[in-house]
Amino acid sequence: MATVATRRRTNKARRGESQEKILDAAEALLATHGFNGVSIKDIATAAEVDASLLHYYFATKAGLHAAVIARRADEVNASRLASMQRYAETAAGHFTVEGVLRAYLEPTFAFVRTPDAGRLSYLTLIAQLNSTPTGVIPGAEVTPFDPVIQVFIKLLREASPASSDEDLYWFYHMLSGAISVSWARTGRIDRLSGGLCRSDDFESIARHMIALFAEGLTRDRAGGGVPSADRR
Amino acid sequence: MATVATRRRTNKARRGESQEKILDAAEALLATHGFNGVSIKDIATAAEVDASLLHYYFATKAGLHAAVIARRADEVNASRLASMQRYAETAAGHFTVEGVLRAYLEPTFAFVRTPDAGRLSYLTLIAQLNSTPTGVIPGAEVTPFDPVIQVFIKLLREASPASSDEDLYWFYHMLSGAISVSWARTGRIDRLSGGLCRSDDFESIARHMIALFAEGLTRDRAGGGVPSADRR
DNA sequence: ATTAATTTATTGATCGACCAATAAAGTTGT
């Protein structure tokens, strides 16, 4: 019953701005409180529309969540892909880990370097999604970013030919963790550092993230030592 | 009113095992579904007790959450501290980033190298907490791990004297992200790597995490210079 | 040592509030 998805067949619908208002409000609230921490009514109130309207456009709460994710996915993927293609042409044959890393990360940080506050919420939402077990959040089964991430890893492979595929994937695993906690803006590092670092200082975050992980993969082969052995 | 906290003045209270059963069930369910994804009734059902009993012992849902966190905090802190103290004595004056990193991380990985499945849930819960904005999860305002983390950073400072405090705190920020996503066991890297990596392969995770971050901080100054000489 | 008093543990019933979702009626623009 009800296969509603995006509706709006004719773009004549001037009043369709309600849909955007709903998506904006949902984006902000879902990013902050998570799927189960927000009600349809909360979102409707923030969007200044009636709660039933959310069901009219998105059928279910999970459908709304999926629509929020889908809205900006293409833009993010396209900018990442374009940046990496640009780098691949520029540095053809002379890839460095730092260069590839920067090419992948830069568009994302540029994405929030705008007045559009919704974009920041969006990345927070995606990050929150990436650190949640699959299946516990309804409407989040799709993974629209994976193909582009595979391209990123392919470039990394060329930049660091000595790294095994396992190394590369674990590298991305650690990187995705650092990215997630960064977009989450928990305020934790602020308190821990006594105000020396600020969770919303994305320029510093980008700088340290690139430097740290570039060196990490360049030098790390993870095979050498670490035979665990020492228990207690 | 009930100012219930731990009760049990005389340890005679044989029936106190209900409390443990509740904490065990809450630990597992909260780790998987998050605070707002689980109901009091869910936990009571899993613990095979009446829902009212949760209120009797912990007053509120937030109180139960706080109790779950508090239960194992001392053990985690003590093992981390002991490991770092042991390292400080052994390697006195010759700290390395890898050594300090290993001393801090190893007890946590050892913590789940036991038949007690609850410990794994516990770390998942803590990790989930660390990547959630402060204030959105009731009963999670306390931060029982920060003091020991400060000790970790103090040792790092000695191991990498060329790093600024800002570098060190951002380093911990990135590390905490990698740790969080690891304990979250999202299954994401499994799918991305086509089964090459497994989210629950903590031995591989520990190996790559230590190697990656050890090299990252050793070489990274985030500014550009690379004055260090210290390697293992 | 038995009983009475008190504390601790557990249950069941119930509250009002809120939840997501549905159906139907109304409104608007074309």
Added chain:
DNA sequence: ACAACTTTATTGGTCGATCAATAAATTAAT
């Protein structure tokens, strides 16, 4: 008139929490 949009009204269900009543164990009094 028609179709997209929006509101009103209402559904059945679940939420966290409270309370009175009871059961069991512990302590105190005799």
